[in-house]
Amino acid sequence: MSSRKSDTSAPSASADDAPLAASTTAPVWRQSLIASLGANLPIPVLLLLLIPLSRIVEGQAFGLYNQRIVMLIGFNIILAVSLQLINGFSGQFSLGHAGFMAVGAYLAAYPAISYSQRLTDPTSCLLFFISLGIVFAIGGVILLGLFLLIRMTRRIHSAVPMWLLLLWIIWIVADFARGSLLDRQAWPYWLIWTRLIAALQSMFDHMIAAGQTPAANFSAHLPVFLQQPLSYLVLVIGGGLCAAVVGLVVGMPALRLRGDYLAIATLGLAEIIRIVIQNSQPLGGALGLTGIPKFTDFVWLYGAVIITIVVIWRLGYSAKGRAIMAVREDEIAAAAIGIDTTRQKVIAFMVGAFFGGVAGAMFSLHERSITPGSFGMAKSIEIVVMVTLGGLGSISGAIAAAIVLTLLPEILRNVGAEISDYRMIIYSALLVVMMLVRPQGLLGGRELWPRRFFRKQAQPRGFPVGGVK
Amino acid sequence: MQQLLQQIINGISVGSIYALIAVGYTMVYGVLQLINFAHGDVFMVGAIVSFYAASRRIAPTMPWWLHVAIIAALALGFVVQLLIGRDWRTALRRVLPFIILYLVIVPGLLIVSAISHSSRLGSSSWAMAGFALLVALLACGTLGFTIERLAYRPLRNKPRINSLITAIGISLLLEFGGQNPAVFGPTPQAYPEVIPRVTEPLVNFHVHVGRLLNVVVVLTKVDVLVIGTTLFLMIVLTWIVLKTRTGLALRAVSYRFDTSALMGIDIDRVVSVTFVLGSCLAAVAGVLYAVKYPKVEPLMGLLPGIKAFVAAVFGGIGNIAGAVVGALILGLVEALVVGFLNNGSQYRDAVAFVILIVILLVKPSGLLGKHVVEKV
Numbered sequence: 001m002s003s004r005k006s007d008t009s010a011p012s013a014s015a016d017d018a019p020l021a022a023s024t025t026a027p028v029w030r031q032s033l034i035a036s037l038g039a040n041l042p043i044p045v046l047l048l049l050l051i052p053l054s055r056i057v058e059g060q061a062f063g064l065y066n067q068r069i070v071m072l073i074g075f076n077i078i079l080a081v082s083l084q085l086i087n088g089f090s091g092q093f094s095l096g097h098a099g100f101m102a103v104g105a106y107l108a109a110y111p112a113i114s115y116s117q118r119l120t121d122p123t124s125c126l127l128f129f130i131s132l133g134i135v136f137a138i139g140g141v142i143l144l145g146l147f148l149l150i151r152m153t154r155r156i157h158s159a160v161p162m163w164l165l166l167l168w169i170i171w172i173v174a175d176f177a178r179g180s181l182l183d184r185q186a187w188p189y190w191l192i193w194t195r196l197i198a199a200l201q202s203m204f205d206h207m208i209a210a211g212q213t214p215a216a217n218f219s220a221h222l223p224v225f226l227q228q229p230l231s232y233l234v235l236v237i238g239g240g241l242c243a244a245v246v247g248l249v250v251g252m253p254a255l256r257l258r259g260d261y262l263a264i265a266t267l268g269l270a271e272i273i274r275i276v277i278q279n280s281q282p283l284g285g286a287l288g289l290t291g292i293p294k295f296t297d298f299v300w301l302y303g304a305v306i307i308t309i310v311v312i313w314r315l316g317y318s319a320k321g322r323a324i325m326a327v328r329e330d331e332i333a334a335a336a337i338g339i340d341t342t343r344q345k346v347i348a349f350m351v352g353a354f355f356g357g358v359a360g361a362m363f364s365l366h367e368r369s370i371t372p373g374s375f376g377m378a379k380s381i382e383i384v385v386m387v388t389l390g391g392l393g394s395i396s397g398a399i400a401a402a403i404v405l406t407l408l409p410e411i412l413r414n415v416g417a418e419i420s421d422y423r424m425i426i427y428s429a430l431l432v433v434m435m436l437v438r439p440q441g442l443l444g445g446r447e448l449w450p451r452r453f454f455r456k457q458a459q460p461r462g463f464p465v466g467g468v469k
Numbered sequence: 470m471q472q473l474l475q476q477i478i479n480g481i482s483v484g485s486i487y488a489l490i491a492v493g494y495t496m497v498y499g500v501l502q503l504i505n506f507a508h509g510d511v512f513m514v515g516a517i518v519s520f521y522a523a524s525r526r527i528a529p530t531m532p533w534w535l536h537v538a539i540i541a542a543l544a545l546g547f548v549v550q551l552l553i554g555r556d557w558r559t560a561l562r563r564v565l566p567f568i569i570l571y572l573v574i575v576p577g578l579l580i581v582s583a584i585s586h587s588s589r590l591g592s593s594s595w596a597m598a599g600f601a602l603l604v605a606l607l608a609c610g611t612l613g614f615t616i617e618r619l620a621y622r623p624l625r626n627k628p629r630i631n632s633l634i635t636a637i638g639i640s641l642l643l644e645f646g647g648q649n650p651a652v653f654g655p656t657p658q659a660y661p662e663v664i665p666r667v668t669e670p671l672v673n674f675h676v677h678v679g680r681l682l683n684v685v686v687v688l689t690k691v692d693v694l695v696i697g698t699t700l701f702l703m704i705v706l707t708w709i710v711l712k713t714r715t716g717l718a719l720r721a722v723s724y725r726f727d728t729s730a731l732m733g734i735d736i737d738r739v740v741s742v743t744f745v746l747g748s749c750l751a752a753v754a755g756v757l758y759a760v761k762y763p764k765v766e767p768l769m770g771l772l773p774g775i776k777a778f779v780a781a782v783f784g785g786i787g788n789i790a791g792a793v794v795g796a797l798i799l800g801l802v803e804a805l806v807v808g809f810l811n812n813g814s815q816y817r818d819a820v821a822f823v824i825l826i827v828i829l830l831v832k833p834s835g836l837l838g839k840h841v842v843e844k845v
Contacts, residue, residue, distance in 0.1 A: 093630055095637070151831070162831045169827065177809045253830040260504045260633050261829060264778060268822030271775075279815045377771075381641060388634055424645035431638030436623055439631045 046306050054298040067298075071366060073406045074301040075359050078308045080386040080402040081395055082355030087384070088393040089316050090348035091328030092255060093263045097356050097383045099270030102375035103246050104239035104357025105364035106283055107132075109292045112235055112365065115212065119293050122222070122231035123215035129238040131207040135200050136245075142196070232295050236304075236361040243357025244350045246273075251349040255342055270380055277372045288371030289364075296366035304362060308355050313395055315351060324348050325393070378424070385427050389434060391441025396448035471684035474676060476808035477801060482692040484800020485699035486761070489754035490777035491784070491792040492706065493747030499723040499787035500743045502629065506636035507616055509774015510643035511609050511748045513767060515755030516660075517653055518608040519601035520765045522585055523663045525592075527604070529582040531575070539571055566618070570611060577607075598663040598760075605752040613748025614741055622737070640774075647767025657766035660759040667691045667760055695757050702753060703793060706746070710789065715742055723787065776803075776821040783828050785838020794836060799824060 056062060057070055079097060086094045107129075115124035150168065153160045172193045179187060179194030187194060219227060246269075254265040278286050315321055324344045326334040335341050364370045386405050390397030409423050434441065490512055497505045521527050543564055550560035581604055584590070590597045620639050624632045648655040672688040710716040721729040722739045730736050758773065759765050780799045784791025799821060807814045828835065 091630065093633060147830075159832065162828070162836075165827055165831050169823070173806060173810060180810065250826070253826065257829055257833050260629065261782070261833070263633060263637075264504065264775070264782075265826060265829060268775070268779075268825050272819050272822045275816065275819045381637070384634075384637070422649070425642065425649065428638050428641035428645055432620060432635050432642065435631050435635040435638065436620070439624075439627060 043306065043310055047303055050299045050302050050306075053302075057298045069406065069410055070298070071296075071301060073403055074298075074305050075363050075366075076383070076386065076402040076406050077305050077399050078355055078359040078362075079383045080390070080398040081308050081312050082352045082359070083383050083387050084390075084393070084395055084398040085312050085316060085348050085355075086352035087387050088391075088398070089321060089328065090324045090345050091392075092345055092349065093260070094266040094349070094352070095263050095377075095380055095384060096266030096268075096270030097352075098375040098377070098379035099266070099273040100243040100247060100353040100356035101360035101363065101379070102270070102273050102277060102372065103243040104236075104360030105370050105375065106277055106289070106360075107242045107357075108235040108239035108361030109289045109364040109370060110283060111238075112231075112293055113289060113291055115208075116231050117291075117293060118228075119231040119235075119295055120227045121216055121219040122227060122234045123219045124212055125231050125234045125238065127208065127211045127215045129234070129241070131204050131211070132242070134207070135204045138203075139196070139200055140249075228295065232300070232365065235365065236358055239361030239364075240354045240356075240358035243360065244354040247350045247353025248346065251346050251353075252342075255345040255349060267377070267380070270375075270377065274372050274375060284371075286372060288369055288373075290369040292364055292368050292370070294366060294368050296362045301362060301366070304358060308358070309395060309399070312351070312355070316395065320344075320347070328393075382427070385431055388431060388441055391443035391446070394441065394443040394447055397441055397443035397446075400448070401442070470682060471686065472808055473805075474674075474684065474686045476804040478686065478688060478692060479808075480801035480804030481797060482695050482761070482800070483804060484780075484797035485695050486754050486758050487773065487777045487780050487800055488793045488796035489699055489702065489750045489757070490773060491780040491796045492703075492789055493751050494778050494781040495784070495786055495789055495792040496719075496743050496747050498781070499789075500719065500726075500740055501621070501625070503621065503632050504636065504778065505621075505744075505747075506633070506774075507620075507639040507643060508747065508751060509770035509772075509777065510640050510647075511612055511616075511770070512751040512755045512758070512773060513647065513765075513770030514612055514643060515605040515609045515748075515752030516759040516765045516769060517647065517755075517767070519605040519752075519756045520658070520660055520759060522581070522604040523592075523597060523601040523661045525585045527578070527582045527585050529579050531578065543567055543571070567615075570615075574611070581607075593662050593665045595664065598756075601663055602753065602756050605756050606749050609748040609752035609755070610745045613744040613751075617741060617744040622740075644767055644771070653767050655767065657764045657769075660763040660765050662763065664690070664694070664760060667694070691757075691761050695761060698753065698757060702750060706750070706789070709746070715739070719743060772818055776818075779821040779825040783824060783835055785835025788835070788837050791835055791837035 057067055079101065083094065083097045086092055086097075111125045111128040112119065115121055115128060146168070147165075150161050150164045153164060175191055175193040179191050184198070222230065250265065250269045254262045257265075277283050283289065316324070323334070323339045324347070326337075326339055327341045327344045331341050334344075360375070382405070386401040387398050389405070390399070390401030405427075412423065438444070490508065493508050493511075494505060497503060497508070546567070547560055547564050550563055551557060555563075584600060585604075590600060616639055620635045621632055624635060647653045667690050669690060670687040671690045671693050674686040674688060676682055676684050676686055708716075710719060718729070718734045718739045719742070721732065721734055722736055726736070754773075755770075758769075776799060777796060780796035781792045782795070783799060784793070784795030786792075802824065803817055803820050806820050807817050810816060
């Protein structure tokens with residue numbers, strides 16, 4: 001989250017504040033230092049402001065109901081802003097944000113329950129993520145290698161890889177079908193896919209078993225006040241990274257295609273994730289996970305909100321962000337000026353997925369219990385409505401829409417119980433009317449506040465250097 | 470072996486229903502390059518309307534607020550047309566189809582309701598089934614026409630993402646509107662047995678190949694009905710597309726949208742016809758689905774809709790034959806997964822998505838689709 005690189009040719013990057021007025025003659029490094037301070041100072045100030053605010057929000061007078069709404073708004077802001085990067089800035093219409101949220105939520109809740117009930121064991125949580133990473137890396141390399149081999153057969157005929165791939169899938173399914181009927185001891189040697197999965201599974205178990213005692217010992221030697229925050233951070237960031245990896249795996253193929261395929265592919269992905277979770281015993285099946293330690297509070301959540309907004313703001317309005325937006329505006333023109341369009345899309349997709357996973361992880365560590373049902377299509381749609389309503393390409397619009405659309409049903413509920421029946425109808429009608437009347441959304445790509453605090457808007461400098469490959 | 474043959478029959482039967490829906494997707498895509506997300510919900514509306522018809526619950530009149538809302542919407546549409554600078558004749562011409570539709574629906578509802586209450590139909594007879602199907606066809610045709618006119622046509626020259634969002638919005642509107650207790654309610658309801666003894670076996674195939682194979686495979690009445698109807702409708706559709714003037718126009722529009730307008734084809738009419746045709750096929754599929762799995766609910770269109778879309782992509786979207794082939798393969802794979810995988814029925818719905826992602830990876834243009842190079 002470093003500030004923009006100052007460029008030597010333009011002294012205009014400084015503002016007309018008193019210390020900066022004389023800076024036309026100051027050396028470049030000092031200019032950039034002061035500019036960087038000016039740009040970055042609001043962040044710690046805002047973060048510090050959260051502490052007195054949390055006193056108000058968590059106080060008795062505020063009420064549990066209001067506190068819960070404030071927390072919900074926080075989750076929704078993270079989700080909406082991160083989806084804004086995907087849908088608004090890169091123009092790739094993703095309908096599966098709840099899927100990333102589910103990945104983050106479950107992969108943070110599972111190690112928390114299994115290895116670190118009171119969140120006192122950050123190393124074990126780290127061990128879980130590392131083992132998971134290694135196992136999936138091995139499996140992924142094998143599958144990817146085979147896939148690439150199959151893809152090479154397209155030199156023979158363009159339809160050959162598809163049929164080979166279909167045969168491969170049928171083989172795997174038949175393999176699992178046979179394996180699931182037999183005992184583990186009775187597996188014949190040719191059931192290689194069942195055996196591969198079993199081997200990876202036992203490898204994961206061994207890694208956990210071997211590492212857990214040393215990890216617990218290591219954690220016990222950490223300072224006590226660091227144990228809980230550290231495990232929380234490990235869980236949240238780990239959940240986010242897992243979501244980002246899932247985003248990469250799905251994004252790589254789907255992002256090469258046109259936008260509407262991506263919409264349906266992400267929708268499908270979110271459904272697959274939900275179905276897999278629903279049928280997986282360790283993750284609690286349809287009943288979900290219960291007994292998750294609660295740690296997310298106002299300061300953590302809104303700290304994450306601020307960081308999400310800052311990161312996505314800086315990414316979106318940097319040279320890299322210009323490249324991402326260029327892909328949205330005209331993919332062919334962007335490719336013609338040398339932007340690697342798929343790369344830009346994947347970057348936007350992964351960063352968005354990461355923050356979606358972070359929101360999910362924080363959500364699960366706040367709710368104490370999660371079920372697959374709370375990450376269904378309705379949730380994805382809700383986030384999409386927020387982003388679209390706020391204006392595609394406007395971060396402040398997404399924030400405003402997240403706040404309004406979280407508050408609105410609660411206010412309507414107080415007006416009359418009957419209204420809540422019409423909530424989703426109103427949402428969907430809003431979506432249609434919005435597209436017909438004002439397709440650019442309420443804010444339409446503009447922001448509520450200037451793009452740079454404490455600094456003069458840069459003079460147009462021609463071509464953005466640095467971010468464009 | 471018996472199970473394998475039986476699952477293949479099930480798969481073809483389910484696949485035929487998917488094929489009916491998938492053809493609607495693929496036709497709309499072929500003409501407009503638009504994924505009509507609301508198509509699965511048109512299917513749902515077909516099932517629910519036929520459910521109301523078959524259980525004799527069609528009201529003779531609309532509630533008063535619906536009249537007020539429709540008249541207000543028509544007046545508003547007219548005023549808006551005037552405000553954006555059209556002269557009153559053009560404005561009237563834009564609103565006219567809906568006025569006619571409204572004027573037809575009011576007595577139409579009376580007639581339909583009267584027929585549904587007549588004792589001659591019988592509650593479980595072929596006449597009743599035909600009547601339910603007819604009502605569903607009328608309702609879905611109207612719905613498809615209205616959706617295209619109101620939601621897609623104004624956005625035709627805008628970026629494609631806008632119509633995609635509108636389509637999603639319409640789809641949600643139908644789903645959540647149906648979940649409203651005043652319309653249907655969120656709880657599933659049992660579909661009446663319109664065709665007597667529909668799930669009973671009709672034919673028992675005795676497959677006998679030497680000593681190797683000696684099994685009995687059951688073909689139920691509903692399977693025969695589904696497969697037969699689909700076959701018949703596909704032949705009719707092929708005839709329409711290949712032999713009629715409308716079909717010629719349809720092919721021309723899907724070949725080159727702008728050029729066909731220059732050649733004097735009324736594009737708006739062709740698009741409307743496409744939507745009405747697709748929606749009617751979806752209505753038939755909805756009725757067949759409800760007869761096969763006798764349960765209706767407002768979310769029932771979601772999964773079949775998505776699966777049919779996957780089938781359309783699998784076969785090469787925009788290609789009618791491809792949609793049918795893709796739907797049959799998808800139905801077969803699903804049935805085999807359910808039949809042969811341990812806990813397979815739980816993974817049944819994931820199959821379609823796996824196929825989708827694989828096909829997008831390897832051959833995005835689909836089985837029978839042409840590879841289209843994107844041009845400026």
